[in-house]
Amino acid sequence: MALTWISREEIKNVLTYERLIPEMETALAQFSNGSVVQPVRTIVPVSKVNGFLGVMPAYSQEQGALATKLVTFFPNNKDVPTHNAIIVMFNPDSGVPELLMDGDVITTMRTAAVSAVATKLFCGDDPQVLAILGSGVQARSHFHALTSLFSFKKINVWSKTLSNAQKLADEINGTAYDSAEMAVRDADVIVTVTSSSVPVLKKDWVKPGAHINAVGACRPDWQEIDPALMTSAVVFVDSRTAACQESGDVILSGAEVYAELGEVINNVKDKPKGETTLFKSLGR
Ligand SMILES: NC(=O)C1=CN([C@@H]2O[C@H](COP(=O)(O)OP(=O)(O)OC[C@H]3O[C@@H](n4cnc5c(N)ncnc54)[C@H](O)[C@@H]3O)[C@@H](O)[C@H]2O)C=CC1
Numbered sequence: 001m002a003l004t005w006i007s008r009e010e011i012k013n014v015l016t017y018e019r020l021i022p023e024m025e026t027a028l029a030q031f032s033n034g035s036v037v038q039p040v041r042t043i044v045p046v047s048k049v050n051g052f053l054g055v056m057p058a059y060s061q062e063q064g065a066l067a068t069k070l071v072t073f074f075p076n077n078k079d080v081p082t083h084n085a086i087i088v089m090f091n092p093d094s095g096v097p098e099l100l101m102d103g104d105v106i107t108t109m110r111t112a113a114v115s116a117v118a119t120k121l122f123c124g125d126d127p128q129v130l131a132i133l134g135s136g137v138q139a140r141s142h143f144h145a146l147t148s149l150f151s152f153k154k155i156n157v158w159s160k161t162l163s164n165a166q167k168l169a170d171e172i173n174g175t176a177y178d179s180a181e182m183a184v185r186d187a188d189v190i191v192t193v194t195s196s197s198v199p200v201l202k203k204d205w206v207k208p209g210a211h212i213n214a215v216g217a218c219r220p221d222w223q224e225i226d227p228a229l230m231t232s233a234v235v236f237v238d239s240r241t242a243a244c245q246e247s248g249d250v251i252l253s254g255a256e257v258y259a260e261l262g263e264v265i266n267n268v269k270d271k272p273k274g275e276t277t278l279f280k281s282l283g284r
């Protein structure tokens with residue numbers, strides 16, 4: 001059996017947000033209309049580092065794709081990234097494994113591309129101010145994905161450590177804040193991309209009608225969002241089943257999930273008008 005390896009450099013050379021964002025819109029639509037088989041991932045806790053191994057299989061007959069992503073999240077990593085992933089592709093007719101590829105670049109870009117789809121659905125064409133809470137890998141990918149669609153007049157950055165916020169702000173021509181409240185108060189789009197397991201974004205700080213992409217806190221006992229914000233915003237998810245099993249922000253607040261993004265894309269659910277919207281991203 002000859003297994004082809006596709007490296008992160010090869011993936012970086014072909015993957016662009018211009019291609020990925022429309023592909024993610026299609027994938028979300030197919031997931032929600034049932035044409036993709038994608039059970040909630042299996043999580044193997046690695047408790048000594050408060051991390052996990054996630055096993056994420058999927059099958060699309062339409063696309064002739066049978067694959068599994070294996071991803072680790074070790075939040076205490078310092079000299080290597082906190083997330084590491086590989087993807088295995090099997091021949092969908094024979095079940096023979098054919099491709100092994102880097103999963104880091106895809107995880108990094110795919111996550112931001114899905115937030116970009118959500119932002120485009122709920123924010124109109126002209127959001128002016130973007131706030132990013134967090135300053136790691138996803139903070140950077142979200143900057144790139146969102147600025148591939150929108151021309152923000154101002155980009156605010158907050159991080160737990162001010163020097164990290166400043167470093168990112170310098171890279172992206174943004175403004176660093178030492179208070180999350182100050183960073184988000186005039187924002188039309190807010191992205192929470194932290195490894196925090198307690199809320200970093202409060203309801204009272206958010207401008208009514210803003211859109212939030214809540215990307216961290218993917219375990220049932222972790223939160224990134226104030227419960228009062230979860231229950232007052234219109235909440236969207238990538239997968240309703242996953243949100244009810246994995247999202248502490250949904251489970252612990254008791255927030256109602258209004259719709260999957262795919263249901264809005266498929267015109268099964270209406271878009272809210274003028275309300276604060278929150279996309280709780282868990283990953284696919
Ligand atoms: N929804 C999805 O599909 C995906 C979600 N994620 C999640 O997004 C988040 C960010 O991921 P990366 O940027 O790759 O990680 P990273 O390790 O590169 O960055 C993490 C950021 O969180 C900050 N942070 C850590 N603890 C904090 C705390 N207690 N309070 C506030 N900030 C804190 C760090 O300072 C850093 O800025 C993680 O929670 C990760 O699991 C990552 C990939 C996919």
Ligand SMILES: O=C(O)C1=NCCCC1
Nearest residue numbers: 071073107218282283284
């Ligand atoms: O979808 C993914 O990949 C991940 N989601 C949550 C955090 C770990 C990676």
